[in-house]
Amino acid sequence: MRAVQVTEFGGPEVLKAVDVPEPTAGPGQVLIDVTRIGLNYADTHQVENSYQTLTRLPFVPGGEVVGRTPDGRRVVALLAGGGGYAERAVAEEAMTFPVPDGVDDLTALSMLVQGTTAWILLRKNAHLEPGESVVVHAAAGGVGTIAVQLAKAWGAGRVVATASSDEKRALALELGADVAVDSRADDMTATLIEANGRRVDIVLDMVGGTTTDQSVAALAPFGRLVFYGMAGRTPPKPVELRNLLGHSTTVAGMWLPHVFRLPGDLYGTALTELFELARAGGVRAVAGGEYALSDARAAHEALRSRGTVGKLLLDPTR
Template sequence: MRAIQITEFGGPEVLRQVELPAPEAQPGHLLVEVSSAGINFADTHTVEDSYLSRSTLPMVPGAEVVGRTADGRRVVALADNGGYAEVAAVREYLAHDVPEGVSDGQALALIVQGLTAWHLLRTSARIAAGESVVVHAAAGGTGSLAVQLAKSFGAGRVIATASTKEKRDLALELGADIAVDADAEGMKDRLVEANDGKKVDIVLEMTGGPVFDASLAALAPFGRLVTYGMASRVPPTPVQAAQLMGRSRAVVGFWLMHCLGRPGMYREPMAELLAMTADGRLKPQVGGVYPLADAARAHEDIRARRTHGKLILDVTR
């Protein structure tokens, strides 16, 4: 089978197309003939071995696949890597049937980024009706879904940040009430101004560095900053307990892997997201489709922030 394999850690240049034997299904696993694989920003960390979980070599990256099982079911599933390939082995309990009317790209947008957005708001931030929500990288895969879900879950004001006018316009089309520039310089003041001069209740933050620092400074009493990434690869200033107690603020970390296998945290929200997509209440954004052999170019584009929405590898090409 064709697959993208890495034999050394590094940047996009280490991603190479090779021929490999197809995996064999172990007990509790399914083989999926992959039609499309999803690309996450986290994949770039996996490839350079800077992710929360350590990687081993050689490795076929890719944690999201959609395709057909041997009995003809069309499923979307999380994989323990191995997704950038024509055949992937996935844990049976992590495979979810895809309803009619939901495309490959839409299903892949939901399996990590949609679930992440859902849990950021529901589980970690515990959003309440009327609260203000800041969504950083609001045109990205997770951000574009978080904007829509925040409105659906009753947010009073959704403030989007994005690096270009085109991306800010997309966030507004998806339901954000206002969109501001993502530059860390002056971020706190822009967020407060965007919230009619008041500090904000919830921030969904995945950049790290000075954006994290400015977001924390913009939190109102009892506000929650949920951190779920470090796209800048720059750590924020260490948070001291007094900073949190002094304004009754909270910083909450989130990693989707902790939801897997926990009752009510995987299949149920995934079913809700798929149903919302099937009936048009949720519109996952597919931002780019690349042939399998162009996986390195896809990683270059996502790292350079040239993309929006969900990036897809078309494994049939």
């Protein structure tokens, strides 16, 4: 079967479509005939071996697919060990979820990682309360587009979006943001406070660098910043705990795999609610572009340029 296999770590240039043996499902697993593959920014880190977990060569990247099982079920699945950039993939049955009628492939994949990430950031980490202000950095991205919509749906008093272009800022406003500002602002602290009219209550940040540093400085008393990625590839400054006393602020981190270590089924609750919201028109997925499997390199180049919006997909039939 055709798949994208990485035999050396590096940038998008190491992504090459080749023929590989077809995977087989073992006990507790299911084989999926893939119809679409979801891309995440984390995939770019995995390919260069800078992700939270180290990867061994050779490997097929990709952690999310939608398709059909041999018995005809339409499912979306998380692939903890990779293998998603392929015509067929094997998933653990426990990480495979039915796709309801009325939910298309784009929406299913948008909610699987980006949607659940936004849900957990706002509900579990930030504990959003009605009337609070929410800053969504990278608001036109996969997580950002959904986070803007959820924050408004859940009663945020003011949603401040940041994005790098007029087109992206217009998209954030269309999705419900109250104001959209340039993510390249020299002084993000002053920009956020001015946009909100006061210090901000919640910041969702996956950029890193000075964006994180200056966002922490913009927090109101009992404000919370949740850090869930480093798209800028520059780490923020270490947080001095004594400095948090100045405004009684909280800085938290979130990595989605940790959700599965919690008792109960928080992830399943989030995904089910998101699918229902999508079916009811309460949240929508934003298409960011569809690439042929053989063009995975171009897809990663687009992701790394940070010029994309919404959800990017790969088509395994091309």
